[in-house]
Amino acid sequence: MxxxxxxxxxxxxxxxxxxxxxxxxxxxxxxxxxxxxxxxxxxxxxxxxxxxxxxxxxxxxxxxxxxxxxxxxxxxxxxxxxxxxxxxxxxxxxxxxxxxxxxxFLSQAMTFDPAVTEVDSLMASKIVWLDAFITNVDRTAKNTNMLMWKKELWLIDHGACLYFHHSFTNWEQAAITPFALIKDHVLLKQASKLDDINSFFREILTDDTIKNIVNLIPEEWLLWEDGDYSPEQLREIYFNFLSKRLSNSEIFLNEAKNAREKLI
Structure with missing residues (x-):
């Protein structure tokens, strides 16, 4: 494993x-x-x-x-x-x-400014693919959630992703949503290598890798007052959501590519 x-x-x-x-x-x-x-x-x-x-x-x-x-x-x-x-x-x-x-804490880091710093197409494609996969609504020009530290780009603040878990009414359907909000991504225009990145990242994110990440969630974070699921059931839902979304990555990939074509 x-x-x-x-x-x-x-x-x-x-x-x-x-x-x-x-x-x-x-x-x-x-x-x-x-x-x-x-x-x-x-x-x-x-x-x-x-x-x-x-x-x-x-x-x-x-x-x-x-x-x-x-x-x-x-x-x-x-x-x-x-x-x-x-x-x-x-x-x-x-x-x-x-x-x-x-x-x-990245001391003396500066907020990423797309007007000042150019991100190459490979890195932009990686970040756009990640955010489309985890349904991150919070990487826009108004709030990039990226820092420049020691002349390198760093990603921060992923607390707004996986928003399906705020309702849990139909995680199966949520897993195969195109994620239309990718159109607002601050790096979408530069993300010209999404197909290559999709193939590459799907090889990296195996079921074992996803399961090991989900298993890091502390049990005390899974004792929800507003639900009937046990911690074990919640971990299984998170794993199944991510695994199903990854196996259907062409859905969010095509959404991102179509949104990008409207920008260029």
């Missing part, structure tokens, strides 16, 4: 500052390994589902060789944040005790 690198587990020791971008209110924190991380809280916004999307989307990107900051499980002790003066932040911390998710 193919292996997927497991996440390190660290304890948060210092809340440094909120990063007031979007609705999830992530924060810059320091962990007990002395490194700084962008912490995504399970008590914020869409809760654990956003963390699951961040974890799966990020690990798939990593498996495909795309650059993302290291993902780390970050634990919050029950006593953490009691002295925080901001009530909103205190509530967020109180609702996030236990396991959360962090991304290694």
């Amino acid at each position: 193919e292996t997927v690198e497991k996440l390190r587990e660290q304890e948060v020791v210092r809340y440094m500052q909120p990063l007031r971008e979007g609705g999830s209110l992530p924060a810059l924190v320091e962990a007990d390994d002395t490194y700084k991380y962008v912490l995504k809280f399970k008590g914020a916004g869409h809760g654990v589902k956003a963390l699951i999307a961040e974890l799966i989307g990020g690990k798939i990107a990593q498996a495909l060789g795309l650059p993302i900051p290291e993902l780390v499980f970050l634990d919050l002790d029950e006593a953490f944040g009691r002295t925080e003066a901001d009530e909103e932040i205190q509530d967020l911390l109180r609702g996030s005790h236990g396991r959360n998710l962090g991304l290694h």
Whole structure:
């Protein structure tokens, strides 16, 4: 069975500052390994589902060789944040005790600007294919969710992908949707090698790789109050969704290619 690198587990020791971008209110924190991380809280916004999307989307990107900051499980002790003066932040911390998710902080990184930095067709095709596969709605010109760090492009923030899991009414149908929102992708115009990338990535993402990624989801993130599924059943649904979507990749591939033709 193919292996997927497991996440390190660290304890948060210092809340440094909120990063007031979007609705999830992530924060810059320091962990007990002395490194700084962008912490995504399970008590914020869409809760654990956003963390699951961040974890799966990020690990798939990593498996495909795309650059993302290291993902780390970050634990919050029950006593953490009691002295925080901001009530909103205190509530967020109180609702996030236990396991959360962090991304290694890329110090002095700059937000990717498509008007300043040109992305080659191969990299653009890889990123567009990834986002069409994981149904990532959040890589647009208004919000690229990419950084330039040490003259390299880095992908961040996959919490808005896999949006089918916010309803779970028909994951089978969701798995074969064309994903029309790919038309708004910031790199679509440059993505001229989608067919080549599709063949290449389908060889990399085996069932074993997908299953190993899904198995990284902590059980406490799968104990949903608004559903009747067990953690094992939820992992199976995530695996089946991704596996079925991959085996039908021509559906989202053709959608992306047709949307690109309208731009060029």
